[in-house]
Amino acid sequence: MKKIVMALAVINTVTLIGCASIVNGTTTPVKIVSVPDKAEFIIKNKDGFMVHGGTTPETVTLDNSSGYFSSSRYTVEYKKEGYQTVSAILNAELSGWYFGNLCGGLPGAIIGGIIIDPSTGGMWKLPEQAEMSLEKSK
Helix, strand or coil: CHHHHHHHHHHHHHHHCCHHHHHHCCEEEEEEEEECCCCEEEEEECCCCEEEEEECCEEEEEECEEECCEECEEEEEEECCCECCEEEEEECEECHHHHHHHHHHHHHHHHHHHHHHHHHCCCEECCCEEEEECCECC
């Protein structure tokens, strides 16, 4: 019986280490949408560098993290002729899967919670959609 319990404990620990990285991955596909559609958009990271541009609707893949224990943050700027230019903020939030590392006991908390998920960005998750309604220019 002790061998079975030990085997289950080892399986539990190994499978839950880096839990959020396995479930979330390191990037998120984000659908960029506007009302009306066919608006031009640019996405800048938190350092102000453009990481993507296009026309709505479009799905782009963005990094969940901007560094070790650092969530990503993006600004999406929408422009369309005859409409006011507007911006939206996309912030990655802590994934609930990150706490799955605790189920792996101390090894899971250390390896998954302090090493793997923070360094891969798997502990963070971006919203799956960024939508903005544009107002007509006056």
